[in-house]
Amino acid sequence: MSTAGGRAPAMVSPGAQIRRKILRGSAWVFAGRMGSIAIGLAINALLARLLSRDGLGGYFVASSMVMIGSTVACLGMNKTVVRLVAGSLAVNRAGRARDAIRITFAVGIASALLLATVLALGPGRALATHLFGSSVVADAMPFVAGWLAAMTMQTLVAETYRGLKRFRAATLFSGLIVDVFSLAVFGTLWLQNAHPPLSEVLFITLVVTALPAVYGVIRIMLKLPRMRRGGGFTDTREVLGISLPLLIVSLSAFFVGTGVDIWVVGYFEPIDQVALYGAAAKLMFIVSTPLIIVSQVVPPIIAQLHEQRRHPELEHALRATATLTGLPAAAALIVLMAGGAWVLELVYGSAFFRQASTVLVILGCARLYAVLTGSCGVALTMTGHQRLMMNITLLSAAVSFGLEVVLVQPFGIIGVACATCAAQILQNTMQLLMTKRAIGIWTHAELSFRPVRELIGR
Numbered sequence: 001m002s003t004a005g006g007r008a009p010a011m012v013s014p015g016a017q018i019r020r021k022i023l024r025g026s027a028w029v030f031a032g033r034m035g036s037i038a039i040g041l042a043i044n045a046l047l048a049r050l051l052s053r054d055g056l057g058g059y060f061v062a063s064s065m066v067m068i069g070s071t072v073a074c075l076g077m078n079k080t081v082v083r084l085v086a087g088s089l090a091v092n093r094a095g096r097a098r099d100a101i102r103i104t105f106a107v108g109i110a111s112a113l114l115l116a117t118v119l120a121l122g123p124g125r126a127l128a129t130h131l132f133g134s135s136v137v138a139d140a141m142p143f144v145a146g147w148l149a150a151m152t153m154q155t156l157v158a159e160t161y162r163g164l165k166r167f168r169a170a171t172l173f174s175g176l177i178v179d180v181f182s183l184a185v186f187g188t189l190w191l192q193n194a195h196p197p198l199s200e201v202l203f204i205t206l207v208v209t210a211l212p213a214v215y216g217v218i219r220i221m222l223k224l225p226r227m228r229r230g231g232g233f234t235d236t237r238e239v240l241g242i243s244l245p246l247l248i249v250s251l252s253a254f255f256v257g258t259g260v261d262i263w264v265v266g267y268f269e270p271i272d273q274v275a276l277y278g279a280a281a282k283l284m285f286i287v288s289t290p291l292i293i294v295s296q297v298v299p300p301i302i303a304q305l306h307e308q309r310r311h312p313e314l315e316h317a318l319r320a321t322a323t324l325t326g327l328p329a330a331a332a333l334i335v336l337m338a339g340g341a342w343v344l345e346l347v348y349g350s351a352f353f354r355q356a357s358t359v360l361v362i363l364g365c366a367r368l369y370a371v372l373t374g375s376c377g378v379a380l381t382m383t384g385h386q387r388l389m390m391n392i393t394l395l396s397a398a399v400s401f402g403l404e405v406v407l408v409q410p411f412g413i414i415g416v417a418c419a420t421c422a423a424q425i426l427q428n429t430m431q432l433l434m435t436k437r438a439i440g441i442w443t444h445a446e447l448s449f450r451p452v453r454e455l456i457g458r
Contacts, residue, residue: 154178261419284364306439
């Protein structure tokens with residue numbers, strides 16, 4: 001078929017289409033992530049100046065509780081909805097995608113409200129008092145519980161948009177809107193030379209998280225009736241059958257990543273050491289940012305290509321992105337190794353935080369290795385190998401937690417960081433090897449610019 005000018009329209013190869021999807025989605029995620037990095041650094045800097053050291057340590061403890069609690073409340077459905085929606089739409093099964101979204105929000109919101117209620121009624125206060133010895137966190141537990149519920153809804157909204165390949169909306173609802181509001185409020189308090197208690201800071205965080213999350217839920221629910229019917233269906237049993245192993249993966253990941261390690265530090269070390277470790281962990285994401293950007297774009301694409309049995313194209317795309325993201329991650333680690341102490345003092349406004357520079361570099365090394373091994377874990381979870389991923393993460397979690405408990409007393413926060421680093425390297429190595437075995441593809445970076453040239457179409 002020819003155009004009015006006599007020329008046939010240029011055909012776009014499947015590989016080029018994949019590149020365009022990754023680059024287009026990554027552009028939105030990259031812009032949002034860069035904004036979040038800048039705003040997040042500013043927020044942490046403001047909190048370090050608004051709160052005392054104990055208050056900042058308490059904030060990091062509360063943040064960790066919310067991350068873990070919201071993960072439990074999601075029941076693994078945040079990853080399941082991406083896989084089911086993207087995979088179903090790829091093979092024209094819109095009815096199945098629609099059912100998955102409805103079940104995700106019905107079960108997820110009910111779970112979040114139930115867990116938040118239980119946490120606020122007493123167990124949360126006991127956890128803060130007996131595990132962390134923090135009365136200020138215990139007194140603020142109702143706000144922590146509310147923040148947990150709001151964070152759960154925010155996560156489900158963002159991941160639903162990701163499954164629909166609406167990367168702009170996913171980026172906005174995954175935290176960028178909350179960051180902007182938080183920066184405005186905390187910046188105003190700082191300009192007024194205010195020093196609010198931790199409970200007030202947590203209440204502000206709850207409000208600025210809840211408002212966009214509720215709006216996002218309403219927006220998605222209003223769109224569902226307009227989705228085309230037909231193409232099969234799914235039910236709660238099937239959704240939970242996929243999501244519960246992914247829940248175990250997510251929970252175990254907190255033992256491997258920066259999650260439970262903060263709890264270990266809080267139990268064995270004074271609260272000011274939690275502030276040091278948490279400060280380093282918050283900055284460590286600079287190294288992993290390239291992988292985070294890619295991991296927010298590739299899940300629906302992996303699900304789509306796997307459903308269509310286009311594994312060679314999938315491997316080319318994943319190895320190209322791993323190579324591309326490895327370069328800035330390595331550069332970021334070099335910067336942290338050379339000037340980590342200066343960066344910590346600059347961000348947090350006190351020479352006290354320079355003590356966390358070694359922890360920062362150790363955690364950064366682990367994240368660089370994760371970037372170089374690519375999206376192997378995402379590939380397993382998006383292709384139906386969630387139980388294999390669960391076993392890998394459980395083993396890594398046991399190694400991480402065991403080493404952290406053993407090393408924290410003789411070596412303090414540096415020992416905890418070393419344990420976390422070793423467990424993350426173990427986990428990513430197993431994920432890489434099992435992805436090759438289960439799916440037949442490699443995801444790691446190449447020592448070549450060929451995949452980068454393929455990705456950008458040159």
